[in-house]
Amino acid sequence: NAGVTQTPKFQVLKTGQSMTLQCAQDMNHEYMSWYRQDPGMGLRLIHYSVGAGITDQGEVPNGYNVSRSTTEDFPLRLLSAAPSQTSVYFCASSYSRGRAEAFFGQGTRLTVV
Amino acid sequence: GQQVMQIPQYQHVQEGEDFTTYCNSSTTLSNIQWYKQRPGGHPVFLIQLVKSGEVKKQKRLTFQFGEAKKNSSLHITATQTTDVGTYFCAGLWEGAQKLVFGQGTRLTINP
Secondary structure, eight states: OOOEEEEOSEEEEOTTOOEEEEEEESSOOSEEEEEEEETTTEEEEEEEEEETTEEEEOSOOTTEEEOOSSSSBOOEEESSOOGGGOEEEEEEEESSTTTSOEEEOOOEEEEEO | OOOEEEEOSEEEEETTOOEEEEEEESSOOSEEEEEEEOTTSOOEEEEEEOSTTOEEEETTEEEEEOTTSSEEEEEESSOOGGGOEEEEEEEEOTTOOSOEEOOOEEEEEEO
């Protein structure tokens, strides 16, 4: 049982490049979410999904896109990377939105130069 | 928007001292969760509180949910070096679809 798997663990992008952060869970959780973590800012919600085909915006959605074609996968796309998107990104999944334990992936450390 | 304020942002203690972090919401929460993140790691779930006035204990950790369900605290008795990390609260409001995290309290310990 792998839990929540994020890839890659580290990434360096040039300004303007695009990329997709991958997130997969094998617990059959309906609720998945993406957070970014910056020093002193805690965990800020980017986008979330309450099930396949359903996504919604969190606190800081600008510059990011998501899709949820399957229960297992919830990729996060950066369309045109900016230095302000330098951060650590965490994907999380849970059985129920906010009412059950959230399982986090190991994180992706992204640097945009 | 809805948010939880967590204080203090940083806390440095001597090993063996107690530690407390607090979370506050301006509106009534449905439930609150607590997570711990070790340096370089990912957040790990500690506990969930749902009932007004609820108190739960896990060994040296005591979690409380206020009577009005607007505040919560995590208290660690006699800290150990293994307690080092950042502690986050995360709140959910009735009818909301998303968990909102506090800013976290970073605990460092002098052995």
